[in-house]
Amino acid sequence: MAVIETQGLTKQYPSVTALDHLDVTVGDGVTGLVGANGAGKSTLIKILLGLVGATSGSASVLGHDVATDGAAIRALVGYMPEHDCLPADVSASDFVVHMGQMSGLPHNAARERAADVLRHVGLAEERYRPMGGYSTGMKQRAKLAQALVHDPRLVLLDEPTNGLDPSSRDDMLALVRKVGHEFGIAVLVTSHLLGELERVSDHVVVLDSGRLLRSSATTDFLHATGSLVVEVQGKPDADRLLGQALVEAGLTARPAGGALIEVEVRDEATPDVVRDLTVDLGLGLVRMQERHQRIEDVFREGGAGSVLPV
Ligand SMILES: Nc1ncnc2c1ncn2[C@@H]1O[C@H](COP(=O)(O)OP(=O)(O)OP(=O)(O)O)[C@@H](O)[C@H]1O
Ligand SMILES: [Mg+2]
Structure with missing residues (x-):
């Protein structure tokens, strides 16, 4: 059974089509949902949770219809919203226990689960402090903990790396991977950076203006959009010589500044x-390093055609 399945899913706002006849299937493991700002990522997540109604089309989550089974879906699914939503004067510990109870756990079980998940996300002693004083990284981890407390079958993580510095971003991505691969919870995680999702995702879905641009295994996707930055030495003009040889071999290569070539x-x-x-x-x-483009650059450079076919 597919974890998530949509058919012709459309969401029309008065002045914009947020989702446009979307047909997509998501399976187990970690799936990255990539798209530029406004592509429709958060709208899709909210429809899957039953928080926002679709204009037309249908969607199911773990076999439940989003239009009629919202409550059943929310019991099986954890949600990490995009924006800050944490009460400032409550500790992470109290908040996550509360969210566990809201999901139906008895008080003692909620306390135990909260302690476990807060440990997993790396909030130690700070968990007893009011969250208003947390750094962005700590807030994101508290948001992730509340999404996991009721032991969901699927988590929907909306931009978990938003606002994080490079090292906290790496920590968060490692956690996302752990949730999907060690805890065995299916993950749908959004970002506008393809490069960061390829590191943790088994599958990547790309949205562009509410339409499906691509859905494929991460490795296939990278072959379509990735490039290598190469530096060579040993002769004057070494980069130009190699560039020429690469083009003669049928590859696309160009100077990438300094003595670098991009292939x-x-x-x-x-x-x-x-x-x-x-x-x-x-x-x-x-x-020789892999360089992955920001998804916006992919769109800007070649238009949709550069990463098609779906
Ligand atoms: N409640 C709403 N009313 C009107 N338009 C909306 C509403 N919510 C979203 N939109 C519009 O729908 C489109 C998709 O928005 P959405 O938030 O789903 O994009 P996103 O991919 O999550 O973007 P971001 O990367 O900025 O979070 C945007 O054009 C947005 O302005
Ligand atoms: Mg969003």
Whole structure:
């Protein structure tokens, strides 16, 4: 059974179509939902929770129809909203216990589960302090803890890395991965950065203006949009020589500033082609890194066609 399934799902606001005949299926594991600001990510999540009604089309979550079974869905699903929603004068500990009880757990069980999940998200002694004094990173972790307290089958995480610095972002992504892969909870996680979701997602769904642009395994997606940044040395003009050889080999390569070359990844063999040509030219490979584009850049550069077909 699909974890999430939508058919022709449409949400029309007076002046904008937030979702436009969306057909998408999400399975177990971690699924990244990527799209620029306004693409419809939060609208989709709210419809899946039964918090917002669709204009037309249908959607089901764990086999329950969102239009009629909202309560059943919310019992099985944890939700981490996008915006700050934590009461400032309540501690994370009290808040998560309360949310556990709201989900139907008896008081003692809620206390035990709250202590467990707060430990998992890395809120230790601070959990007894009012959340108003928390850093953004701590607030995001408290929001994640409340989404997990009732041991859901699926969690919907709306921009969990929003506002985080690079190191807290890494910690949050590691947690998301752990939820999906160690706790065995299906995860739908949104971001406007494709690059960060590919690190934790098994599958990526891309929305553009409410339409499905792509839905595929993460590895397939990266082959369609990723590029390699290559630095070579050993001869004057080493970068130009390699660039030329790559183009002759049928790849797309361009100067990337300094002595760097950017090569579009065509398939899994592309890094080997770069290595082989470097050796053939008698050059030394200083570094080769994957570069993933921000999803906005993908849209801007090639339009939808650059990452199609779905
Ligand atoms: N309650 C509402 N009334 C009117 N328009 C809305 C409402 N909620 C969302 N929209 C519009 O629907 C579109 C999709 O919004 P949504 O919040 O789902 O996007 P998003 O992908 O979550 O964006 P972000 O990355 O900024 O969070 C936007 O154009 C937004 O302005
Ligand atoms: Mg949003």
